[in-house]
Amino acid sequence: MNTFTWLLKREYWEHRGGFKWVPLITGVVLVLMIAFALVTALMTANRHGIVVGNLNLDDISRAATPQQLEQVGAAINVSMYMLSIPIACLLGIVSFFYLLGSLYDERRDRSVLFWKSLPVSDVQTVLSKVVTVMFVAPLLALVATFATLLIYLVLLSIVFAFYGINPFTVIWLNASPLMVVVKLVALVPVNALWALPTIGWLMLCSAFARRVPFLWAVLIPVGTGTVLAIYDAINNLHVPSTWFWHHIVGRALLSILPGGWIDFDHVGNQMERSRLPSDLATVFNSTGFAHVLTLPSLWIGAAAGAAMIAAAIWLRRWRDDS
Amino acid sequence: MSAVVQARNLVKRFGANRALDGASFSIAPGRIVGLIGPNGAGKTTALKAMLGLTDVEGELSVLGLDPRKQRHELMQQVCFIADVAVLPRWIRVREAVDFVAGVHPRFSREKCRHFIERTKLKPDMRVREMSKGMIVQLHLALVMAIDAKLLVLDEPTLGLDILYRKEFYQSLLNDYFDDEKTIVVTTHQVEEIEHILTDLMFIRDGKIILDTSMDDLAERFAEVMVAPDKAERARALSPLGERQIFGKSIFLFDGVDKPRLAELGEVHKPSIADLFVATMKGTYA
Numbered sequence: 247m248n249t250f251t252w253l254l255k256r257e258y259w260e261h262r263g264g265f266k267w268v269p270l271i272t273g274v275v276l277v278l279m280i281a282f283a284l285v286t287a288l289m290t291a292n293r294h295g296i297v298v299g300n301l302n303l304d305d306i307s308r309a310a311t312p313q314q315l316e317q318v319g320a321a322i323n324v325s326m327y328m329l330s331i332p333i334a335c336l337l338g339i340v341s342f343f344y345l346l347g348s349l350y351d352e353r354r355d356r357s358v359l360f361w362k363s364l365p366v367s368d369v370q371t372v373l374s375k376v377v378t379v380m381f382v383a384p385l386l387a388l389v390a391t392f393a394t395l396l397i398y399l400v401l402l403s404i405v406f407a408f409y410g411i412n413p414f415t416v417i418w419l420n421a422s423p424l425m426v427v428v429k430l431v432a433l434v435p436v437n438a439l440w441a442l443p444t445i446g447w448l449m450l451c452s453a454f455a456r457r458v459p460f461l462w463a464v465l466i467p468v469g470t471g472t473v474l475a476i477y478d479a480i481n482n483l484h485v486p487s488t489w490f491w492h493h494i495v496g497r498a499l500l501s502i503l504p505g506g507w508i509d510f511d512h513v514g515n516q517m518e519r520s521r522l523p524s525d526l527a528t529v530f531n532s533t534g535f536a537h538v539l540t541l542p543s544l545w546i547g548a549a550a551g552a553a554m555i556a557a558a559i560w561l562r563r564w565r566d567d568s
Numbered sequence: 569m570s571a572v573v574q575a576r577n578l579v580k581r582f583g584a585n586r587a588l589d590g591a592s593f594s595i596a597p598g599r600i601v602g603l604i605g606p607n608g609a610g611k612t613t614a615l616k617a618m619l620g621l622t623d624v625e626g627e628l629s630v631l632g633l634d635p636r637k638q639r640h641e642l643m644q645q646v647c648f649i650a651d652v653a654v655l656p657r658w659i660r661v662r663e664a665v666d667f668v669a670g671v672h673p674r675f676s677r678e679k680c681r682h683f684i685e686r687t688k689l690k691p692d693m694r695v696r697e698m699s700k701g702m703i704v705q706l707h708l709a710l711v712m713a714i715d716a717k718l719l720v721l722d723e724p725t726l727g728l729d730i731l732y733r734k735e736f737y738q739s740l741l742n743d744y745f746d747d748e749k750t751i752v753v754t755t756h757q758v759e760e761i762e763h764i765l766t767d768l769m770f771i772r773d774g775k776i777i778l779d780t781s782m783d784d785l786a787e788r789f790a791e792v793m794v795a796p797d798k799a800e801r802a803r804a805l806s807p808l809g810e811r812q813i814f815g816k817s818i819f820l821f822d823g824v825d826k827p828r829l830a831e832l833g834e835v836h837k838p839s840i841a842d843l844f845v846a847t848m849k850g851t852y853a
Binding site for chain 1: 621648651656659667
């Protein structure tokens with residue numbers, strides 16, 4: 247194994263709690279909630295029946311057309327996308343604090359002096375942290391997501407079997423957990439590119455701050471935004487300060503959330519117009535990354551992020567306060 | 569053989585203060601050099617400059633490399649323990665060994681295991697569960713398993729009890745040091761390293777004020793215990809220092825002929841601590 251792989255491993259060892267246990271525990275909690283919901287549903291089902299994809303389970307058990315089964319599959323696929331969201335949100339929060347501590351904690355406990363006593367360059371060290379947050383952590387979270395989805399389908403299968411429905415023909419042949427996860431894996435690089443300005447900004451603050459990098463990271467953009475807003479209000483300037491909040495504050499602090507680039511207004515409209523589960527599934531499938539890759543703001547943000555990472559590398563090399 | 573460290577006219581400014589103020593020195597291979605100075609004299613800054621941890625003005629070359637520009641290459645051959653307890657608190661013994669073995673081309677896992685087996689360290693132990701002494705044992709085991717040409721130690725035993733301190737220097741001397749290696753060490757516990765040093769440097773106000781081998785030191789400096797009636801004669805030879813014990817005066821001389829001193833009283837080799845006190849007189853005044 248080469249040095250860089252060891253550095254990635256080192257990051258994982260140090261942050262096992264956030265990168266491994268947080269997604270796993272979130273998955274377990276989700277599974278428990280689903281199980282609870284299903285049990286409740288089963289208990290009330292005698293009165294109302296369970297509806298999946300506009301179909302009553304009792305009807306499925308009797309006879310469903312292939313079209314209807316397809317709708318069941320689509321509904322389950324949509325629900326799997328939904329299930330991935332809580333884990334993704336927690337990943338965003340964990341990554342945010344990981345970045346804030348990435349170049350600060352080692353200075354605070356002075357272990358930077360140990361790391362610097364080894365033949366590992368500052369470029370390699372800082373980049374290993376960037377790669378960890380761009381790729382390693384999201385992929386680990388997706389492993390947990392995939393496990394959660396599989397358990398979810400198993401639970402659904404049990405319920406279906408309880409109704410005398412063959413879960414293999416109804417669930418496993420129509421729903422596609424693998425497709426959902428592959429799609430989410432394909433989004434990892436897009437999320438990573440989108441997150442670069444936040445990654446760069448937080449690492450820069452982490453390398454720069456003498457104490458409490460959180461305050462630096464948050465107060466500078468938010469403070470500037472507030473001053474601009476006040477200025478805007480007083481002088482009635484035509485530069486809308488919302489632009490600043492959206493493109494500077496938002497990108498510097500919140501781009502770390504996976505899927506932050508999604509045009510939620512557009513998706514929301516489409517979802518309202520959807521009538522069948524398959525329409526909804528199309529919305530999720532088509533939040534593809536083709537459009538985001540053409541956005542200038544993605545690439546400008548990525549360039550700004552890369553520049554800030556370079557500054558963080560310089561600071562780690564020359565900062566001398568330990 | 570060419571010098572391991574060659575420094576000329578090093579200057580490091582912190583605002584108006586100068587942590588290093590024209591320090592020049594040279595360290596030959598195969599030596600154990602003690603860099604001794606009062607608090608704030610620039611010891612740590614000098615070491616940091618040698619390790620490329622801080623920028624500094626002046627000519628500086630370590631193993632033929634410039635630590636400011638070629639730090640990465642330099643760290644293949646140089647190792648350091650900067651202060652005690654800088655190992656990350658989350659790391660386990662096993663992880664620390666694996667990591668250093670993974671990134672350091674000159675690390676011997678075999679040697680490291682051998683050193684660790686002599687201690688109470690267990691592979692699954694985390695640094696945060698260890699006593700200060702055990703952390704140093706781990707750090708030393710890691711560092712001694714690296715075949716480095718230059719080892720820099722900055723107060724490596726600060727805050728350790730006497731057992732750990734003795735053990736630290738003993739293993740360094742017995743299991744690590746050979747004539748291929750060079751060790752530079754700073755400490756306030758001068759008495760404890762006196763017998764292992766081959767060279768001595770005193771630093772004061774950012775300047776090297778004494779740079780000598782221990783052999784020359786014994787030639788050059790002498791301590792004489794003088795009875796009160798001869799005290800005036802001794803003072804006439806302009807001693808470096810004078811102190812009183814049991815009604816007698818002890819004078820420290822620099823470069824005065826031994827036979828002349830023998831007329832005044834009993835001549836001893838001065839301890840580094842006494843030499844230090846005499847040389848650094850008035851530092852904090």
